Amino acid sequence: MTSRPVRIGLQLQPQHMDYDTIRRTAAEAEDLGADILFNWDHFYPLYGEPDGLHFECWTMLAAWAEQTSRVEIGALVTCNSYRNPDLLADMARTVDHISGGRLILGIGSGWFERDYNEYGYEFGTAGGRLDALAEALPRIESRWAKLNPAPTRKIPTLIGGGGEKKTLRLVAKHADIWHSFADAETLEHKLGVLRGHCETIGRDPSEIEVSVVGKPDSRDRMHELGARLFTVSTGGPQPDLTELRDMLAWRDKTNG
Known part of the structure; x- marks a missing residue:
């Protein structure tokens, strides 16, 4: 069982609202005590009006890097297909510096065909x-080692997805954080698969922070299984931070 403290993320979905609303909500989430502020890497809304208001991921992360002072920031998750891996590494290094070392590189293989x-x-x-994605991750790591100035820290890599043969093998090899959308029963199984991949390559699985969707009815069981990062989501036109407040109170109680 990991001794990591519980952390709470907010995925502020960049859809169906103007940027002033996004800016205000990001500030409020930080003031409330969120640990991480995520957006997502898409070009169109995923829910609601398909041609509704929407903004781009990485330019927004650079703005958040200047606007915020405490929360970590990142995409849940960047689509590997949309940018040259060496360029993405440089973008991440730059946002890392702008933020004073608060960037998480969330990345996945992509799935939204319309994009x-x-x-x-x-x-x-x-x-x-x-x-x-398997080809890109070593390129990103290699580029970070070459950049001048170097990143301010070892930028944490979050990999999203649950495929057992490919994705979880990449998690074992490259990830500092693994994000799963699975329910508790499925998570338990996939953690076993992940431990197997870690054993194969000689890595301690406790080095990988387990990240899940924050839901009141499953959070205690997820915590028992080893999850420590719980993320709730909100979007436009009127973002609601009620779930975030509830999860922050649970975090503080759980961490003691």
Whole structure:
């Protein structure tokens, strides 16, 4: 069982609201005590009006890096397909410096076909996109080692997804944080798979922080299983931080 403290993230979905609202909500989340502020890496809304208001991920993270002072920031998650891996490494290093060392590089293989079609990326297959992620992660790590100035710290890498043969093997090799959308029963199984991949490569699985969706009815069981990062989400047109407040109170009680 890990001794990590519980942390709470807010995914502020950059959809269906103007940027002033996003800015105010980000500030309020930090003031309330959120540990991490996430957005997502898409070009169109995922819910509601499909052509509704929407903003880009990484330019927003740079703005959050200046606006905030305490919370860690990142994408849940960056789509590997949308940027050259060396460029993404440089972008992450730059936001890391702007924020004073508060960036988390959340990354995944991508899945939202409309993004690809509208912006001219090849959608391909799920397996092919995972293979591309496997090629990108060492390039990102290599670029970080070459950049001048270097990152302010070892930038934590969060990998999202639950595929047992490819994704969890990448988590074992590269991730500091693994984010799962699974329910508790599935999480328990996948943690066993992840431990197996870690054993194969000789890594201590306790080095990987387990990240899940924060839900009141499952959070205690998820915590028993080893999850320590719990993220709730809100979006426009009127973002609601009620769930965040509840999870922060639970965090403080759980951490004692």
